[in-house]
Amino acid sequence: MKRAAVILSGCGVFDGAEIHESVLSLLALDKAGASYQCFAPDVEQAHVVNHLTGEEMEESRNVLVEAARIARGKVKPLSEAKVEDFDLVMLPGGFGAAKNLCNFAFDAENLEALPELVEFLKSAHGKGLPIGFACIAPAIAARAFGSEGLAFTIGDDAGTAEALSKWGAAHQDRSVTEIVVDEKLKIVTTPAYMFGEARISDVASGLESWVKATLALS
Incomplete structure (x- = not known):
């Protein structure tokens, strides 16, 4: 059974x-026969948004505390993640990825990610593990x-x-159900809710392809 480290950035899209x-x-990983462990950095959120207003x-x-809501309490600090314990790494999206895992939402010109995440x-x-990034x-x-x-x-x-693209990466336009597989770097990406009005079924389809493609590289 392949093992995935899933890195969360809190709980809630905004x-x-x-x-x-x-x-x-997580569902796609389970359906594909893979196990997973959720991780999140033990840091304060950039801010808290009322999702109603x-x-x-x-x-x-x-x-970390907020990510535990999604992981049903089964989440560990990112500092405890050991690469040798896993076959692949997955990062779902949400604004937390751009606010808590990096500063893209606030300072795109000087983009930096959390040092422990980058490490x-x-x-x-x-070590050759494929990595998936969504949204x-x-x-x-x-x-x-x-x-x-x-x-x-x-x-x-x-x-x-x-x-x-200013950092040297080459962007490819894709729809919500599509993915980009960089076979050389073993990195797989998909838009998911970058298409904000997407149907959940289409998001699910794209994420399932994303998970399968990342697993295939492991």
Whole structure:
């Protein structure tokens, strides 16, 4: 049984991990016969958003604690993730990927990801583990692996694609059900809810292809 490390960024599309994407990714892994362990950085969220009104709230929350909502409590700090325990790494999207795992949502020109995340991803990549990035999470991939000529997609948002391509990565337009497989770097990307009005069934289809393609590279 192949083992996946799934990295979450909180809980909730506007300030954490996109819940549908996260759950559908875990479901796809399970259906494909793979096991998984969820991880999240033990850090404070960039901010907290009221998902009913879209307004920022006057409170603070912890990314690891919030991610536990999605993982049904079975989540570990990212600092405890060991590359040798896994065959692949998966990162669902949601604004948390662009706010809590990196700063793309706030400072795209000076994009940086959490050092402990970069260290883990670089170590996984160095040991030949395939890595999947969904939705806006490919921003992290573009920064970390763009200099290696990464081929990736975030859908068809020209502005976002241009902002990420500055790091050397080559964007390819794709629909919500499609993926981009960079076989050389063993990185797989899919747009998911970068198409905000997408049907959940189409998002599920894209994520299932994403999971299968990443597993196939492991």
